[in-house]
Amino acid sequence: MQSTLWEGALPERLEQTFSGHGLSYQTYLGQNFVTAPAGIIAGIVRFLRDEEQFDFLTDLTAVDRPKDPARFELIYILYSFTRNERIRIKTRAGENEPVPSITSIFEGANWLEREVYDMFGVTFTGHPNLKRILMPDEWRGFPLRKDASIIGMDNEWVQSNLGIESGQ
Template sequence: MGHVKGAEENLTVSKLREQLPEAALSSRDFRNETTLLVRSGDLIRICRYLKEDPGLLYDFLSDLTAVDRLGDHPRFEVVHHLYSLQYKRRIRLKVQVEEGEAVPSVTSVWGAADWPEREVFDMFGIRFEGHPDLRRILMPEEWEGFPLRKDYPVQASPKWWEEGATGG
């Protein structure tokens, strides 16, 4: 069964390479999971193809998150987890991004990306170009810093935050 699943997911990679040969930088299969590393500039074309191709139909964005690889260059990875409801296949797309660079928003492909992209912006400081309403979603607008970055000072919190929590 594991072999069949791997073969199905490799079908996704081969179809993508056939249609957009310059788009995927690399692919990796590990524990029956396929990950594609893609360029930021190709992300929207790849997502549209994966969603709209009748043989793939990755119609569900099940998760969108980021990873801080402090010390590596590029520093961040934005990770998109896709699922095809019809074919019961999963694939992961990773886009590497340096601090200060933006990643294209996939809200034009999956409207459900709206809040997860805002969460990644709020927690990591990664901007999403073309997002319809990119602003903090979890932290107050005045909050300084990005709490899920590995270099965020977890012991420090703003005085106004502590005072507000005690009721004044």
């Protein structure tokens, strides 16, 4: 990605507060994002909400990059009404590495984290009700992982519940 370094007052304040955690600040097509380790993600979200008026969680999602050592890239998009500005926070998690939940900071993260769990199998510690949301409860596998084929996912479930071959 041809992203450039994001410079400004906000990255400086973030660097002051979270120095030593190896945060990096980039911008691409005018959209700013911060990359941070998963352990302090809740701290950053709370800091941005309380100190920087980013009081709205727009979205929380993930991207699967199976070739990377920590395959899941989590993306938090925050918005500030007062500043009319968006910021993305990116973090990485491996296959069996839980990520701290931010449901205590934004209630809206509840379903979003459930969806990430449902689709990618990323678990969130501290989530009040982490279970599948869109797929059936008994479904095996995580559909949005890159190794899940678009046809032939969980054949067993499809055959026993729908009586057809998966992918038909």
